[in-house]
Amino acid sequence: MTLSLLAAEGSGAGNTLGPFWLCVALPLVGFVINGLLALYRPQAKALVSIVGPGAVLAAFAVAVSAFLRLQAPGAPHQGDVTLWHWLLAGDLHLDMALRLDRLSSVLLLVVTGVGGLIHLFSVGYMKEDAGYARYFAYLNLFVAFMLVLILGASMPVLFIGWEGVGLCSYLLIGFWFDVEANANAGKKAFLMNRIGDFGFLVAMFLAWQVFGTLDFAAIAEQAPQRLPMGDPRVVAITLFMFLGCIGKSAQIPLYTWLPDAMAGPTPVSALIHAATMVTAGVYLVARSNVLFTLAPATSTVVAGIGALTALFAATIGLRQNDIKKVLAYSTVSQLGYMFLAVGSGAFVAGVFHLVTHAFFKAVLFLGSGSVIHAMHHAYHATHRHEDAQDMRNMGGLRRWMPWTWALMWIATLAIAGIPFFAGFFSKDEILAAAFARGSDARIYFVFYGFAAAAALITAIYMARLMAMTFHGTNRTGEAEQAHLHEAPWIMTGPLAVLGVLSAVGGAINLPAFLGQHGWLEGWLDPVLEASHAIERHAMPHGSTEWMLVGFAVAIGVVGLVLGFRRTLGGAIVPARDAAASTGVARLLEQRYFVDEIYDAVIVRPIQWFSRVVLWKVVDQALVDGLAVRGSARLLEGFGWLGSRLQTGQVGLYLLLFVAGAVWVLGFMLGV
């Protein structure tokens, strides 16, 4: 086996696209340096501040150059780089191969670009943390794994990244592991993802059995010829694959880990649990678009789960008081939109929303990070132990944090789908796609209804978040107000860049009604060619389209106004003095008691089964008792029997000896 890490050995196409494998290598080097610093020189924060963001920004530069080469006229649609041969066993020939194509180039830019900005933000946010170097080591490692996930040319290589980002997610959720709740949140995320990973593994085995290869391009090429539309095998593969996506992208029923993941530092929530890792499921579906197109049953399941999650999570977001929890449920809800898109066959819309969501959700999370930063400092300065994340303790922060306020409003308008902000175009496309599918499968009209209702609720809870945080009267406290301040430029700078992207990001795929041909649509065409050859769903146009757009905009505006006025209409009581809510409000505040239900239905029975059956019966009684101690007892018994012969009487020994000799003699003489 050759173990040559030489890009020069890659295929010709890979060379013309430049050394894009550096995108993976640079953050990995950053991880090694920061990791060593964390172990041996944790106080060298200046060096960490250069290496950590530097590695990712350098990767961004490489990504931009690779992207420019890819979009140059006459450039190939994809390029492979084989780093080394990984597995050679019988028919299985697996290379550690990275592939840059048009789809992965989009994700590459988002992950390195948004990731780089979030790294910069972290320099300010984590400045005073003792685990500064460790934090950047994990963050760099995460980016490296995320890029392996994006660039992996085959399912197993993608799976390395898939598991790697899961590991980094675990490490960063439990970053402040000295608080038990944080460590538990990390474990919860890790364990729930295992369920999904099981599905992905099964999908891989099935795909190997059917196709004899795990390379994405080879599968996309063979699938339409080998499998008829709706073949049970392709349905099975895609369903198991989608189970993996449900875990990773926090969809019903495996979404509960994502809100808990907010236990990690806020920039981590922005990078991993909003912009990049959790969208890996959407990416995987888009990457395997041919298989999902061949399996309409699975697509309906995908769209259904997506629509249901979008609505369900949005309603929970209505009554959360922790600013990050609102955003967490909002993320779950928006991921539901993306799955609704890819489930409706609108893969471009899904990827488009993935990109715009990365922009505006990063702004919202980083903005909330700035707010929490300021709140935390204020309470720290006055030595009061209040919840710095509870919106009931905020209010009127616009006075002290005008930049954060303005940028978060941009993102809020974007997520609510107000025209010409980024989210307007992408969300609109998803709603249109779902509506269009309704003409050949009625159930999609229901999904459209769910998504439209979720859009209304999204606007309401975002307006509520903004109103409770930035508007009205301040509830932080008289003494604390003196300590509230805008975040330093290293935090507001990246926020501003992302704010601009949230405002204009929709430009990458302008819809036809603006007289444009969407750039992303054309860009991703080669990736989706095989799917389009099988089936191409027409998007609504003309009056239907105008109606849909108008309805979506009306929903957004009504939601924002409603949410804003309702929130500021009544007095908000600070968290300390607030009475427990009742009725539906309590149901929503307690997240429909889903965690409690899971606890009662799954966790406790498993614990009971483990304790009573597995521990007491299987381990203690069967393994320890019967197998280990039992076999010892048995041999002890034999030994006791043998020891009865050891009388110490030489006479008896001699008698036995002679008897034995006579017996042997008789045996030899053949008697």
Added chain:
Amino acid sequence: METPALLGPSLALSGILFSIGVLGVLLRRNAIILFMCIELMLNAVNLAFIAFARLHGSSGHVIVFFVMTVAAAEAAVGLAIMLALFRHNQSLDLQDINLLHG
């Protein structure tokens, strides 16, 4: 080949002596007597070897010398053990020698 004279009676004597030795070992309880019975068995075997040597050549004689050597060594070690046992127990009755029981 002609059977040498006295082969049959020699082997019969050897068998009788050996049997006496075995019975002595089994039935007597005095360690010295036991010891002498073992010697008797060895010598019975020697007699058989000598008798067969007439038939098969001189290798039987050679083995007899080995047996005698071993018997001498055994006597030396065995008698020393007897002495030690007697000093310890004031008896050579086998029934008193039962320290090593399970």
